[in-house]
Amino acid sequence: MNDTTYSYRDLSGHSKLYCEDVSLAKLASEFGTPLYVYSQAQLLDNFRSFNQSISKSSKKNYVSYAVKANSNPELLKLLASEGAGASVVSGAELLIALRCGIDPKKITFDGPGKTDEEITFALNSNIFAIDVESLQELHVVNDIAGKLSIKGPICIRVNPHVDAKTHPYISTGLSENKFGIAIDDSSEAYRIANSLPNIEIIGIHCHIGSQITDLSVFKEAAESIVKFVIMLKEEEHISLKHINFGGGQAVEYHNAIRHPLLPESSEANSKILSFEDITKAVMPILMESGCTINVEPGRSIVANSGVLISKVLYTKSNGKKNFVIIDAGMNDLIRPSLYHAYHQIVPLSLQINSSQNIVDVVGPICETGDFLAQDREMPVVDRGDHLSIMCTGAYGYVLASNYNLRAKAAEILVDGNSYKIIREREQIEDII
Numbered sequence: 001m002n003d004t005t006y007s008y009r010d011l012s013g014h015s016k017l018y019c020e021d022v023s024l025a026k027l028a029s030e031f032g033t034p035l036y037v038y039s040q041a042q043l044l045d046n047f048r049s050f051n052q053s054i055s056k057s058s059k060k061n062y063v064s065y066a067v068k069a070n071s072n073p074e075l076l077k078l079l080a081s082e083g084a085g086a087s088v089v090s091g092a093e094l095l096i097a098l099r100c101g102i103d104p105k106k107i108t109f110d111g112p113g114k115t116d117e118e119i120t121f122a123l124n125s126n127i128f129a130i131d132v133e134s135l136q137e138l139h140v141v142n143d144i145a146g147k148l149s150i151k152g153p154i155c156i157r158v159n160p161h162v163d164a165k166t167h168p169y170i171s172t173g174l175s176e177n178k179f180g181i182a183i184d185d186s187s188e189a190y191r192i193a194n195s196l197p198n199i200e201i202i203g204i205h206c207h208i209g210s211q212i213t214d215l216s217v218f219k220e221a222a223e224s225i226v227k228f229v230i231m232l233k234e235e236e237h238i239s240l241k242h243i244n245f246g247g248g249q250a251v252e253y254h255n256a257i258r259h260p261l262l263p264e265s266s267e268a269n270s271k272i273l274s275f276e277d278i279t280k281a282v283m284p285i286l287m288e289s290g291c292t293i294n295v296e297p298g299r300s301i302v303a304n305s306g307v308l309i310s311k312v313l314y315t316k317s318n319g320k321k322n323f324v325i326i327d328a329g330m331n332d333l334i335r336p337s338l339y340h341a342y343h344q345i346v347p348l349s350l351q352i353n354s355s356q357n358i359v360d361v362v363g364p365i366c367e368t369g370d371f372l373a374q375d376r377e378m379p380v381v382d383r384g385d386h387l388s389i390m391c392t393g394a395y396g397y398v399l400a401s402n403y404n405l406r407a408k409a410a411e412i413l414v415d416g417n418s419y420k421i422i423r424e425r426e427q428i429e430d431i432i
Ligand SMILES: Cc1ncc(COP(=O)(O)O)c(C=O)c1O
Pocket: 066, 069, 087, 110, 111, 172, 207, 209, 210, 211, 246, 247, 248, 249, 296, 297, 298, 299, 300, 394
């Protein structure tokens, strides 16, 4: 996120962190903390860059947004106005995508455990395709479509057994993962689909994992899918029209923002691929299939548009560790606890001459696993200071919970020098 819409503005003696033209300290004082803030310009820039890059190969190719990454309706409306499609994984995500104006003909429904009600809703909504993940599901779609007297449009989610070389919890394309149908069993699945009276075969779907930094992984998956599509046509005489190539593009969590007063992370991930790198490598392979193509990224569209603002409640030291205890915890942002994910954490205000310290940044939740950073070098902060946890637009608010009966944060959208609340802070009375 080095060239993003978040930057420090230098004032006399100190620097203040801004989102576009709005001071984050001003938002913290107006709306309280913890507080999710998103940059409209960053979100739109990410979407437009990927969409332009993918549509170079054909105007029919497009980007769908994986709603699971962040389902705030205002963000969805912005993406809908840009012509984004949507990848949804529940009936509720489908409902919100439709309500926010996403074209049903650009919506696909993924996930290994769709209920009959969700499938009925998807079929009645006339979406582009249901991405079927098992033979049983294929038969259920056929039965429900039959009752509705329609043909159910499907892609089969094929699991190509490609190692995404990412965290095991976000790797989805290996044979031991629960997703999709193994590529070796997929010809049979298409043969069955082809024989079912109420199924319309649209195409093929694959998604091998998230936060992928290795280009060869995407190429391997693309080659394997295209080989399969060609084989299906030649040997089974089943022609596919469409490939949904999934998401998974990584984002830069390390050194998301740079400033001479901030320590640089030595683990900086230099391998982050640009949208252009990915499409240049993958689209020529996918286009050999003769299919139209969509991708369904979540993280790379929304992650670096968002930050989580939190206040330092206390600092303490036990001789072995220095703790910075803040008012945001694993209930607001679970990624560090769940995947040991790294998020850069920076003060909203940087003072010249401030010294550095090695600290654990921890939340208020009564769990040892409630940490946002461990053994992290950062500028010394004290009670009442504010911090920004960077690059938290994806898989942040959507994974928040009410654990310890804590209310969920508010969400703010910044556009230039204006801003608006896009989700009110939850009230304790709403949850008890
Ligand atoms: C089927 C599917 N498509 C797309 C995505 C979005 O992935 P990412 O946010 O890594 O781009 C996911 C996320 O896990 C997914 O499961």
